[in-house]
Amino acid sequence: xxxxxxxxxxxxxxxxxxxxxxxxxxxxxxxxxxxxxxxxxxxxxxxxxxxxxxxxxxxxxxxxxxxxxxxxxxxxxxxxxxxxxxxxxxxxxxxxxxxxxxxxxxxxxxxxxxxxxxxxxxxxxxxxxxxxxxxxxxxxxxxxxxxxxxxxxxxxxxxxxxxxxxxxxxxxxxxxxxxxxxxxxxxxxxxxxxxxxxxxxxxxxxxxxxxxxxxxxxxxxxxxxxxxxxxxxxxxxxxxxxxxxxxxxxxxxxx
Numbered sequence: 464x465x466x467x468x469x470x471x472x473x474x475x476x477x478x479x480x481x482x483x484x485x486x487x488x489x490x491x492x493x494x495x496x497x498x499x500x501x502x503x504x505x506x507x508x509x510x511x512x513x514x515x516x517x518x519x520x521x522x523x524x525x526x527x528x529x530x531x532x533x534x535x536x537x538x539x540x541x542x543x544x545x546x547x548x549x550x551x552x553x554x555x556x557x558x559x560x561x562x563x564x565x566x567x568x569x570x571x572x573x574x575x576x577x578x579x580x581x582x583x584x585x586x587x588x589x590x591x592x593x594x595x596x597x598x599x600x601x602x603x604x605x606x607x608x609x610x611x612x613x614x615x616x617x618x619x620x621x622x623x624x625x626x627x628x629x630x631x632x633x634x635x636x637x638x639x640x641x642x643x644x645x646x647x648x649x650x651x652x653x654x655x656x657x658x659x660x661x662x663x664x665x666x667x668x669x670x671x672x673x674x675x676x677x678x679x680x681x682x683x684x685x686x687x688x689x690x691x692x693x694x695x696x697x698x699x700x701x702x703x704x705x706x707x708x709x710x711x712x713x714x715x716x717x718x
Contacts, residue, residue: 468497469519475512475659476652477505484520487566489529490548499551506556512659512666514555515651516578517562518571524561524587527569530596549602553577556667558658562651563587563638568626573602576611579670580654581638583629584647589637590626610677612636662700662716668692 471478479501481488490498505511518524536542552559552574561578567589575581575589583589591608593600600621608617612635620627629641642650658666668691676684695701700716707714 465491465493465497467491467494468501470501473652474656475510476515476655477508477511477513478515478517478652479505481516481518481525484518484522486529487523487526488518488520488571489526490570491529491532492535492545495546495548495551498548499546502551502555509663512557512661512663513655514557514559515562515648515655516552516559516574517648517651518564521565523566523568523571524563525568525571525574526566527571527573527592547602549573549577553603556670557663558655558666558670560651560654560658562647563589564644564647566626569593569600570602573600573604573607576603576607576637580651582640582642582647582651582654583632583638584644585629585641586644587629587647588626589629589632590624591621592624592626594622595624608637660716661714662695662698662704664698664700665695668695 467481467483469480469482471480479498481490481494483489483491483494505514533542536545549570558580559578560580560582561575562582563575564584564587567575567583567587569590569592572589572591591600591604593604599605605617605621608620611617616635627635629638632638633641640650672684672688672691675687679687703716704714
């Protein structure tokens with residue numbers, strides 16, 4: 464465990480906090496291992512229904528991997544077999560909302576892409592500077608960005624290495640909302656609370672079906688969606704939704 468990754472809980476919402484503000488929350492191998500451990504723990508914990516991802520301090524969500532730590536890998540093979548923290552975020556079955564402020568760079572931007580929804584502070588800056596250092600990002604930017612914003616726009620960001628502001632990130636479709644500085648965490652919390660109030664089976668099924676759409680043909684994806692719907696009905700939560708509709712009240716799903 465490391466103090467540079469912290470967890471806060473509010474009901475069914477877990478907050479994963481990057482807590483290395485003096486280094487712009489740059490991720491070390493020890494931090495990556497803790498992120499991976501917590502991601503697996505959250506997925507197994509039935510009391511966690513949604514995850515908020517944020518960075519401590521006022522300067523950065525995350526500036527990516529700690530470059531000094533990257534230089535410590537003895538061989539390229541050891542680097543190949545590192546823990547990839549953005550992938551750990553992307554592999555979570557439960558919904559993840561990222562609250563972005565300050566600098567969102569490199570692996571930090573890849574973590575943001577790996578979340579399901581991104582809320583960005585108006586003054587924040589996002590970029591993928593890896594090419595300026597002599598390498599390509601290893602956390603999914605070259606794969607996720609084209610799916611989000613198209614080939615040409617992805618190439619412009621990845622080949623230039625230049626950061627963009629929040630308004631441009633919103634225009635391109637990299638983030639879902641831009642809010643005034645200081646409001647990004649509470650807005651992300653509000654979304655997490657909303658998702659956590661629904662049937663966890665339904666929420667995870669929505670995520671699974673949408674993620675499948677990024678890798679499957681239309682017909683295969685629709686078939687998969689139907690199977691997720693059958694799973695929801697077999698879990699039984701649908702009856703609370705039907706009864707709440709009939710009784711003109713909010714549904715109260717068991718947690």
